[in-house]
Amino acid sequence: MKSLKTLSLMACIALAMPLVAQNRAQGGIDADMLRQISASSQQNAALSNAMASNSIDDLAKNYRNASIGDTHFSIETPKQSIHNQRSSGRCWMYSSFNVMRANFARRHNDTLRVEYSHDYLFFWDQLEKANLMLQGVIDCADKPLDDQRVQFFFHHPINDGGTFCGAADLAEKYGLVPVEVQPETYSAERTSRMSQLLSSKLREQGLELRKMVADGKSKSAIKQRKTEMLGEIYNMLSLVLGEPIKSFTYAFKNKDGKTVTPSRTYTPLEFFRETQGGPINGTFIMAMNDPRREYYKTYEVEWDRHTYDGHNWCYINLPMEDIAQMAIASLKDSTKLYSSYDVGKQLNRTNGYLALDNYDYGTLFGTTFGMNKADRIATFDSGSTHAMTLTAVDLDASGKPVKWKVENSWGADSGHKGYIIMTNEWFNEFAFRLVVDKKYVPERILKASQQKPVMVMPEDPLFQEDR
16 A cells, blocks of 8 residues: 555646646647748748759859959968868967968068978877866866866867967977978878777776776876876877977978078977077967957956966957957068958858858848847857968058958868958958967057956857867
8 A cells, every 4th residue: 555655746746747748838839830830931842942952052152252353452471382281170270380480481581481290289289188188187076077167078088179379388398390300190181080089088087087086096196197098198199190209300491492501400399499489478469359248358268278287268359440450460561360260151162252142041041140240159150160370451542451361271272272362341250369469469458468367168159169
Protein backbone atom coordinates (compact mmCIF):
# COMPACT_ATOMS: atom_id res chain seq x y z
CA MET A 1 0.00 0.00 0.00
CA LYS A 2 1.32 3.44 -0.95
CA SER A 3 2.10 5.86 1.86
CA LEU A 4 0.21 9.12 2.31
CA LYS A 5 3.42 10.99 1.34
CA THR A 6 3.73 9.04 -1.92
CA LEU A 7 0.08 9.59 -2.81
CA SER A 8 0.42 13.32 -2.16
CA LEU A 9 3.51 13.51 -4.41
CA MET A 10 1.70 11.67 -7.21
CA ALA A 11 -1.24 14.04 -6.90
CA CYS A 12 1.08 17.06 -7.20
CA ILE A 13 2.68 15.61 -10.32
CA ALA A 14 -0.73 14.87 -11.83
CA LEU A 15 -1.86 18.44 -11.19
CA ALA A 16 1.33 19.89 -12.64
CA MET A 17 1.31 17.85 -15.87
CA PRO A 18 -1.72 19.54 -17.49
CA LEU A 19 -0.23 22.94 -16.64
CA VAL A 20 3.09 22.06 -18.30
CA ALA A 21 1.27 20.67 -21.33
CA GLN A 22 -0.89 23.79 -21.50
CA ASN A 23 2.20 26.07 -21.37
CA ARG A 24 3.86 24.09 -24.16
CA ALA A 25 0.71 24.21 -26.24
CA GLN A 26 0.53 27.98 -25.85
CA GLY A 27 4.11 28.30 -27.16
CA GLY A 28 3.88 25.67 -29.89
CA ILE A 29 2.63 25.88 -33.47
CA ASP A 30 -1.04 24.90 -33.35
CA ALA A 31 -3.31 24.30 -36.36
CA ASP A 32 -4.72 27.84 -36.42
CA MET A 33 -1.25 29.39 -36.24
CA LEU A 34 -0.03 27.11 -39.02
CA ARG A 35 -2.91 28.27 -41.27
CA GLN A 36 -1.89 31.90 -40.66
CA ILE A 37 1.77 31.13 -41.29
CA SER A 38 1.16 29.31 -44.55
CA ALA A 39 -1.34 31.96 -45.71
CA SER A 40 1.41 34.59 -45.53
CA SER A 41 3.50 32.69 -48.07
CA GLN A 42 3.33 34.21 -51.55
CA GLN A 43 5.03 31.58 -53.67
CA ASN A 44 6.20 32.53 -57.13
CA ALA A 45 6.61 29.34 -59.15
CA ALA A 46 9.38 30.69 -61.37
CA LEU A 47 11.33 32.09 -58.41
CA SER A 48 10.82 28.92 -56.42
CA ASN A 49 12.12 26.80 -59.29
CA ALA A 50 15.13 29.09 -59.75
CA MET A 51 16.04 29.04 -56.06
CA ALA A 52 15.64 25.27 -55.84
CA SER A 53 18.11 24.81 -58.69
CA ASN A 54 20.70 27.54 -58.16
CA SER A 55 23.00 29.13 -55.61
CA ILE A 56 21.29 31.79 -53.49
CA ASP A 57 24.31 34.08 -53.98
CA ASP A 58 24.16 33.71 -57.77
CA LEU A 59 20.49 34.75 -57.77
CA ALA A 60 20.95 37.62 -55.31
CA LYS A 61 24.13 38.96 -56.92
CA ASN A 62 24.05 42.55 -58.15
CA TYR A 63 25.34 42.30 -61.72
CA ARG A 64 26.25 46.02 -61.67
CA ASN A 65 29.01 45.14 -59.16
CA ALA A 66 30.45 42.32 -61.29
CA SER A 67 33.29 44.70 -62.13
CA ILE A 68 34.93 46.84 -59.46
CA GLY A 69 35.35 49.75 -61.83
CA ASP A 70 37.71 52.40 -60.45
CA THR A 71 40.73 50.72 -58.84
CA HIS A 72 42.80 53.88 -58.40
CA PHE A 73 43.87 54.78 -54.84
CA SER A 74 45.09 58.24 -53.94
CA ILE A 75 47.18 56.85 -51.05
CA GLU A 76 48.84 53.45 -51.39
CA THR A 77 51.71 51.74 -49.57
CA PRO A 78 54.42 49.83 -51.50
CA LYS A 79 53.33 46.41 -52.76
CA GLN A 80 54.90 43.20 -51.49
CA SER A 81 54.46 39.50 -52.25
CA ILE A 82 51.06 37.95 -51.52
CA HIS A 83 51.00 34.91 -49.24
CA ASN A 84 48.51 32.07 -48.83
CA GLN A 85 47.42 30.71 -45.44
CA ARG A 86 45.70 27.82 -47.24
CA SER A 87 43.48 25.63 -45.01
CA SER A 88 44.59 27.17 -41.75
CA GLY A 89 43.27 29.85 -39.41
CA ARG A 90 46.52 31.81 -39.25
CA CYS A 91 45.36 35.03 -40.94
CA TRP A 92 46.34 36.94 -37.77
CA MET A 93 49.95 35.78 -38.20
CA TYR A 94 50.00 36.51 -41.93
CA SER A 95 48.66 40.02 -41.40
CA SER A 96 51.09 40.60 -38.50
CA PHE A 97 54.03 39.43 -40.62
CA ASN A 98 52.84 41.60 -43.53
CA VAL A 99 53.16 44.62 -41.26
CA MET A 100 56.51 43.49 -39.81
CA ARG A 101 58.17 42.77 -43.16
CA ALA A 102 56.80 45.99 -44.66
CA ASN A 103 58.23 47.97 -41.72
CA PHE A 104 61.62 46.26 -42.24
CA ALA A 105 61.64 47.14 -45.95
CA ARG A 106 60.58 50.72 -45.17
CA ARG A 107 63.44 51.18 -42.66
CA HIS A 108 65.84 50.11 -45.40
CA ASN A 109 64.27 52.31 -48.10
CA ASP A 110 62.95 49.19 -49.81
CA THR A 111 66.50 47.98 -50.59
CA LEU A 112 66.15 44.88 -48.40
CA ARG A 113 63.32 42.37 -48.09
CA VAL A 114 62.56 39.56 -45.63
CA GLU A 115 59.98 36.77 -45.58
CA TYR A 116 59.31 35.27 -42.16
CA SER A 117 58.54 31.61 -41.42
CA HIS A 118 54.93 31.15 -40.32
CA ASP A 119 55.64 27.51 -39.50
CA TYR A 120 58.30 28.47 -36.94
CA LEU A 121 56.16 30.86 -34.93
CA PHE A 122 53.10 28.65 -35.30
CA PHE A 123 54.94 25.84 -33.48
CA TRP A 124 55.50 28.08 -30.45
CA ASP A 125 51.96 29.46 -30.70
CA GLN A 126 50.53 25.96 -30.41
CA LEU A 127 52.83 24.93 -27.53
CA GLU A 128 52.04 28.13 -25.62
CA LYS A 129 48.30 27.73 -26.16
CA ALA A 130 48.57 24.17 -24.87
CA ASN A 131 50.22 25.46 -21.70
CA LEU A 132 47.61 28.23 -21.40
CA MET A 133 44.86 25.61 -21.47
CA LEU A 134 46.51 23.23 -18.99
CA GLN A 135 47.43 25.97 -16.54
CA GLY A 136 43.95 27.46 -16.87
CA VAL A 137 42.50 24.07 -15.94
CA ILE A 138 44.78 23.94 -12.89
CA ASP A 139 43.86 27.49 -11.86
CA CYS A 140 40.14 26.64 -12.06
CA ALA A 141 40.34 23.10 -10.67
CA ASP A 142 38.31 24.10 -7.60
CA LYS A 143 35.31 24.86 -9.83
CA PRO A 144 32.86 22.18 -11.07
CA LEU A 145 33.33 20.75 -14.54
CA ASP A 146 30.20 22.52 -15.81
CA ASP A 147 31.45 25.93 -14.63
CA GLN A 148 31.51 28.44 -17.49
CA ARG A 149 35.25 29.10 -17.19
CA VAL A 150 36.18 25.42 -16.92
CA GLN A 151 34.01 24.67 -19.94
CA PHE A 152 35.79 27.46 -21.85
CA PHE A 153 39.11 25.63 -21.52
CA PHE A 154 37.73 22.21 -22.39
CA HIS A 155 35.57 23.51 -25.22
CA HIS A 156 38.47 25.45 -26.79
CA PRO A 157 41.65 23.69 -25.66
CA ILE A 158 43.64 24.91 -28.67
CA ASN A 159 43.07 26.64 -32.01
CA ASP A 160 45.00 28.35 -34.77
CA GLY A 161 43.25 31.73 -34.58
CA GLY A 162 44.66 34.82 -32.90
CA THR A 163 45.36 38.55 -32.87
CA PHE A 164 48.30 40.91 -33.39
CA CYS A 165 49.23 40.99 -29.70
CA GLY A 166 49.80 37.24 -29.88
CA ALA A 167 52.28 37.65 -32.72
CA ALA A 168 54.06 40.39 -30.77
CA ASP A 169 54.31 38.29 -27.59
CA LEU A 170 55.51 35.19 -29.43
CA ALA A 171 58.07 37.00 -31.59
CA GLU A 172 59.56 38.79 -28.59
CA LYS A 173 59.80 35.53 -26.62
CA TYR A 174 60.96 33.09 -29.33
CA GLY A 175 62.26 35.32 -32.11
CA LEU A 176 61.69 35.01 -35.85
CA VAL A 177 63.36 33.06 -38.66
CA PRO A 178 63.31 33.40 -42.47
CA VAL A 179 60.92 31.15 -44.37
CA GLU A 180 63.88 29.60 -46.19
CA VAL A 181 65.19 27.94 -43.02
CA GLN A 182 61.82 26.63 -41.78
CA PRO A 183 59.30 26.30 -44.61
CA GLU A 184 55.66 25.29 -44.34
CA THR A 185 54.70 21.66 -43.73
CA TYR A 186 51.57 19.83 -44.81
CA SER A 187 49.92 20.22 -41.38
CA ALA A 188 50.89 23.88 -41.08
CA GLU A 189 48.84 24.55 -44.19
CA ARG A 190 46.07 22.09 -43.25
CA THR A 191 45.59 22.40 -39.52
CA SER A 192 42.26 20.68 -38.88
CA ARG A 193 43.44 17.13 -38.11
CA MET A 194 46.42 18.32 -36.06
CA SER A 195 44.18 20.64 -34.07
CA GLN A 196 41.62 17.89 -33.48
CA LEU A 197 44.25 15.47 -32.13
CA LEU A 198 45.93 18.10 -29.96
CA SER A 199 42.55 19.09 -28.54
CA SER A 200 41.74 15.49 -27.67
CA LYS A 201 45.06 15.00 -25.93
CA LEU A 202 44.76 18.27 -23.99
CA ARG A 203 41.26 17.40 -22.76
CA GLU A 204 42.55 14.06 -21.51
CA GLN A 205 45.49 15.78 -19.80
CA GLY A 206 43.23 18.45 -18.34
CA LEU A 207 41.05 15.85 -16.65
CA GLU A 208 44.11 14.21 -15.12
CA LEU A 209 45.35 17.54 -13.74
CA ARG A 210 41.94 18.27 -12.22
CA LYS A 211 42.06 14.90 -10.49
CA MET A 212 45.54 15.61 -9.14
CA VAL A 213 44.28 18.86 -7.60
CA ALA A 214 41.20 17.11 -6.19
CA ASP A 215 43.43 14.41 -4.67
CA GLY A 216 45.49 17.05 -2.89
CA LYS A 217 48.72 16.57 -4.85
CA SER A 218 51.43 19.16 -4.21
CA LYS A 219 51.93 22.14 -6.52
CA SER A 220 55.39 20.88 -7.45
CA ALA A 221 54.01 17.46 -8.41
CA ILE A 222 51.28 19.05 -10.52
CA LYS A 223 53.81 21.35 -12.25
CA GLN A 224 56.08 18.39 -12.98
CA ARG A 225 53.21 16.40 -14.48
CA LYS A 226 52.16 19.40 -16.58
CA THR A 227 55.73 19.68 -17.85
CA GLU A 228 55.66 16.00 -18.87
CA MET A 229 52.34 16.55 -20.64
CA LEU A 230 53.74 19.52 -22.56
CA GLY A 231 56.61 17.24 -23.59
CA GLU A 232 54.03 15.01 -25.29
CA ILE A 233 52.52 18.04 -27.04
CA TYR A 234 56.01 19.21 -28.09
CA ASN A 235 56.70 15.81 -29.62
CA MET A 236 53.41 15.82 -31.54
CA LEU A 237 54.13 19.32 -32.86
CA SER A 238 57.68 18.39 -33.84
CA LEU A 239 56.41 15.49 -35.93
CA VAL A 240 53.92 17.59 -37.92
CA LEU A 241 55.55 21.04 -37.98
CA GLY A 242 59.23 20.18 -37.55
CA GLU A 243 61.30 21.06 -34.50
CA PRO A 244 61.99 24.80 -34.33
CA ILE A 245 65.32 25.89 -35.78
CA LYS A 246 67.83 27.09 -33.16
CA SER A 247 70.40 28.88 -35.34
CA PHE A 248 70.91 29.48 -39.04
CA THR A 249 73.03 31.32 -41.60
CA TYR A 250 71.33 33.97 -43.67
CA ALA A 251 72.07 36.74 -46.17
CA PHE A 252 69.53 39.45 -46.99
CA LYS A 253 68.17 39.94 -50.50
CA ASN A 254 66.67 42.91 -52.32
CA LYS A 255 63.19 43.03 -53.88
CA ASP A 256 64.54 41.38 -57.04
CA GLY A 257 65.82 38.39 -55.07
CA LYS A 258 69.51 39.28 -55.40
CA THR A 259 71.73 38.70 -52.34
CA VAL A 260 73.05 42.06 -51.15
CA THR A 261 74.57 41.38 -47.69
CA PRO A 262 77.23 38.93 -46.44
CA SER A 263 76.01 35.73 -44.78
CA ARG A 264 75.77 35.77 -41.00
CA THR A 265 74.76 33.27 -38.34
CA TYR A 266 71.70 34.19 -36.25
CA THR A 267 69.62 32.78 -33.46
CA PRO A 268 65.87 33.43 -33.86
CA LEU A 269 65.98 36.16 -31.19
CA GLU A 270 68.97 37.82 -32.86
CA PHE A 271 67.14 37.75 -36.19
CA PHE A 272 64.07 39.29 -34.56
CA ARG A 273 66.16 42.15 -33.16
CA GLU A 274 68.02 42.57 -36.46
CA THR A 275 64.85 42.87 -38.52
CA GLN A 276 62.46 44.55 -36.07
CA GLY A 277 64.91 46.77 -34.22
CA GLY A 278 63.46 46.17 -30.77
CA PRO A 279 60.28 45.24 -28.88
CA ILE A 280 56.92 45.52 -30.62
CA ASN A 281 54.84 45.65 -27.44
CA GLY A 282 54.43 49.22 -26.27
CA THR A 283 54.70 50.70 -29.78
CA PHE A 284 51.04 50.36 -30.80
CA ILE A 285 47.45 50.64 -29.66
CA MET A 286 44.58 48.34 -30.56
CA ALA A 287 41.38 50.07 -31.58
CA MET A 288 37.93 48.48 -31.79
CA ASN A 289 34.60 49.70 -33.05
CA ASP A 290 31.88 48.26 -30.81
CA PRO A 291 28.73 50.44 -30.86
CA ARG A 292 27.31 48.49 -27.89
CA ARG A 293 29.88 49.97 -25.53
CA GLU A 294 30.95 53.44 -24.47
CA TYR A 295 33.49 55.07 -26.76
CA TYR A 296 36.88 56.36 -25.57
CA LYS A 297 36.98 53.64 -22.91
CA THR A 298 39.47 50.79 -22.74
CA TYR A 299 38.53 47.13 -22.44
CA GLU A 300 40.57 43.98 -21.86
CA VAL A 301 39.50 40.52 -23.01
CA GLU A 302 40.28 37.96 -20.31
CA TRP A 303 42.14 34.86 -21.57
CA ASP A 304 42.50 36.37 -25.05
CA ARG A 305 46.21 35.77 -25.23
CA HIS A 306 48.58 33.22 -26.72
CA THR A 307 51.01 32.79 -23.84
CA TYR A 308 50.09 32.38 -20.18
CA ASP A 309 52.59 35.11 -19.28
CA GLY A 310 51.65 37.34 -22.24
CA HIS A 311 49.21 40.15 -22.90
CA ASN A 312 45.45 39.90 -23.09
CA TRP A 313 43.99 41.84 -25.95
CA CYS A 314 43.50 45.36 -24.55
CA TYR A 315 41.79 47.89 -26.79
CA ILE A 316 40.23 51.33 -26.86
CA ASN A 317 36.71 51.52 -28.24
CA LEU A 318 36.40 54.27 -30.86
CA PRO A 319 33.92 55.59 -33.41
CA MET A 320 34.70 54.61 -36.99
CA GLU A 321 35.57 58.22 -37.83
CA ASP A 322 38.53 58.13 -35.42
CA ILE A 323 39.62 54.72 -36.66
CA ALA A 324 39.54 55.96 -40.26
CA GLN A 325 41.58 59.07 -39.46
CA MET A 326 44.32 57.06 -37.74
CA ALA A 327 44.39 54.63 -40.66
CA ILE A 328 44.71 57.48 -43.16
CA ALA A 329 47.55 59.06 -41.17
CA SER A 330 49.41 55.76 -41.13
CA LEU A 331 48.88 55.03 -44.83
CA LYS A 332 49.99 58.54 -45.77
CA ASP A 333 53.31 57.66 -44.12
CA SER A 334 53.56 54.41 -46.14
CA THR A 335 52.83 52.28 -43.05
CA LYS A 336 50.55 49.26 -43.40
CA LEU A 337 48.16 48.25 -40.61
CA TYR A 338 46.84 45.03 -39.10
CA SER A 339 43.04 45.15 -39.38
CA SER A 340 40.16 42.70 -39.10
CA TYR A 341 36.66 42.37 -40.48
CA ASP A 342 33.55 40.26 -40.87
CA VAL A 343 34.80 39.42 -44.34
CA GLY A 344 32.05 36.96 -45.23
CA LYS A 345 29.37 39.65 -45.35
CA GLN A 346 28.60 40.68 -48.95
CA LEU A 347 31.96 39.46 -50.31
CA ASN A 348 32.22 38.89 -54.04
CA ARG A 349 35.04 36.35 -53.96
CA THR A 350 35.45 36.39 -57.73
CA ASN A 351 36.55 40.00 -58.04
CA GLY A 352 37.55 40.67 -54.42
CA TYR A 353 35.00 43.44 -53.88
CA LEU A 354 33.11 44.28 -50.70
CA ALA A 355 30.06 46.53 -50.95
CA LEU A 356 26.78 46.66 -49.06
CA ASP A 357 24.81 46.03 -52.26
CA ASN A 358 26.77 43.11 -53.72
CA TYR A 359 23.85 40.79 -52.90
CA ASP A 360 20.19 41.71 -52.50
CA TYR A 361 18.95 38.89 -50.29
CA GLY A 362 16.00 40.93 -49.00
CA THR A 363 14.34 41.36 -52.38
CA LEU A 364 15.06 37.75 -53.30
CA PHE A 365 13.24 36.47 -50.20
CA GLY A 366 10.65 39.24 -50.00
CA THR A 367 11.86 40.44 -46.61
CA THR A 368 14.40 42.77 -45.00
CA PHE A 369 17.60 42.31 -43.03
CA GLY A 370 17.55 45.46 -40.96
CA MET A 371 19.80 45.00 -37.92
CA ASN A 372 22.37 47.69 -37.26
CA LYS A 373 25.99 46.98 -36.31
CA ALA A 374 25.32 46.89 -32.57
CA ASP A 375 22.39 44.50 -33.00
CA ARG A 376 24.39 42.21 -35.27
CA ILE A 377 27.19 41.99 -32.70
CA ALA A 378 24.86 41.45 -29.74
CA THR A 379 23.06 38.57 -31.45
CA PHE A 380 26.20 36.81 -32.76
CA ASP A 381 25.19 37.73 -36.33
CA SER A 382 28.45 39.60 -36.94
CA GLY A 383 31.92 39.94 -35.48
CA SER A 384 35.57 39.97 -36.37
CA THR A 385 36.39 36.79 -38.30
CA HIS A 386 39.37 37.51 -40.54
CA ALA A 387 42.50 39.66 -40.34
CA MET A 388 43.87 41.44 -43.41
CA THR A 389 46.50 44.11 -43.93
CA LEU A 390 45.23 47.60 -44.69
CA THR A 391 47.38 48.98 -47.51
CA ALA A 392 45.54 51.80 -49.32
CA VAL A 393 42.77 54.38 -49.18
CA ASP A 394 41.15 56.55 -51.83
CA LEU A 395 40.14 60.03 -50.66
CA ASP A 396 37.72 62.42 -52.32
CA ALA A 397 38.42 66.12 -52.93
CA SER A 398 37.46 66.97 -49.32
CA GLY A 399 39.74 64.29 -47.84
CA LYS A 400 36.94 61.81 -46.99
CA PRO A 401 37.56 58.09 -47.61
CA VAL A 402 35.71 56.59 -50.57
CA LYS A 403 37.20 53.10 -50.60
CA TRP A 404 39.93 51.01 -48.98
CA LYS A 405 42.23 48.18 -50.05
CA VAL A 406 43.59 45.30 -47.99
CA GLU A 407 46.30 42.74 -48.66
CA ASN A 408 44.74 39.33 -48.07
CA SER A 409 46.32 35.94 -47.31
CA TRP A 410 44.35 33.75 -49.71
CA GLY A 411 46.95 33.70 -52.47
CA ALA A 412 47.80 35.99 -55.40
CA ASP A 413 45.09 34.41 -57.57
CA SER A 414 42.25 35.25 -55.17
CA GLY A 415 40.12 38.37 -55.28
CA HIS A 416 41.66 41.39 -56.97
CA LYS A 417 45.19 40.01 -57.57
CA GLY A 418 45.41 38.90 -53.94
CA TYR A 419 43.83 42.09 -52.57
CA ILE A 420 40.28 43.00 -51.55
CA ILE A 421 38.74 46.39 -52.24
CA MET A 422 35.93 47.65 -50.00
CA THR A 423 33.66 50.67 -50.11
CA ASN A 424 33.81 53.06 -47.18
CA GLU A 425 30.18 52.23 -46.37
CA TRP A 426 31.06 48.53 -46.04
CA PHE A 427 34.18 49.44 -44.03
CA ASN A 428 32.06 51.32 -41.49
CA GLU A 429 29.63 48.42 -41.04
CA PHE A 430 31.99 45.43 -40.96
CA ALA A 431 35.45 46.64 -39.88
CA PHE A 432 36.21 45.92 -36.23
CA ARG A 433 39.89 45.99 -35.24
CA LEU A 434 42.85 48.16 -36.13
CA VAL A 435 46.40 48.07 -34.79
CA VAL A 436 48.03 51.51 -35.06
CA ASP A 437 51.57 52.64 -34.35
CA LYS A 438 51.40 55.21 -31.55
CA LYS A 439 53.04 57.89 -33.72
CA TYR A 440 49.80 58.10 -35.74
CA VAL A 441 47.47 58.24 -32.73
CA PRO A 442 46.13 61.65 -31.58
CA GLU A 443 47.16 62.65 -28.06
CA ARG A 444 43.58 62.60 -26.75
CA ILE A 445 43.17 58.98 -27.86
CA LEU A 446 46.58 57.97 -26.51
CA LYS A 447 45.60 59.44 -23.15
CA ALA A 448 42.24 57.65 -23.17
CA SER A 449 43.94 54.35 -24.04
CA GLN A 450 45.92 54.50 -20.78
CA GLN A 451 42.82 54.13 -18.58
CA LYS A 452 42.42 51.08 -16.40
CA PRO A 453 40.52 48.68 -18.69
CA VAL A 454 37.13 47.15 -18.07
CA MET A 455 37.45 43.35 -18.11
CA VAL A 456 35.40 41.54 -20.77
CA MET A 457 34.89 37.79 -20.87
CA PRO A 458 35.94 35.77 -23.94
CA GLU A 459 32.37 34.51 -24.43
CA ASP A 460 31.37 38.01 -25.59
CA PRO A 461 29.98 37.76 -29.15
CA LEU A 462 32.55 40.17 -30.60
CA PHE A 463 35.68 38.42 -29.40
CA GLN A 464 36.19 35.64 -31.83
CA GLU A 465 39.80 35.16 -32.84
CA ASP A 466 40.83 36.17 -36.34
CA ARG A 467 41.16 33.16 -38.64
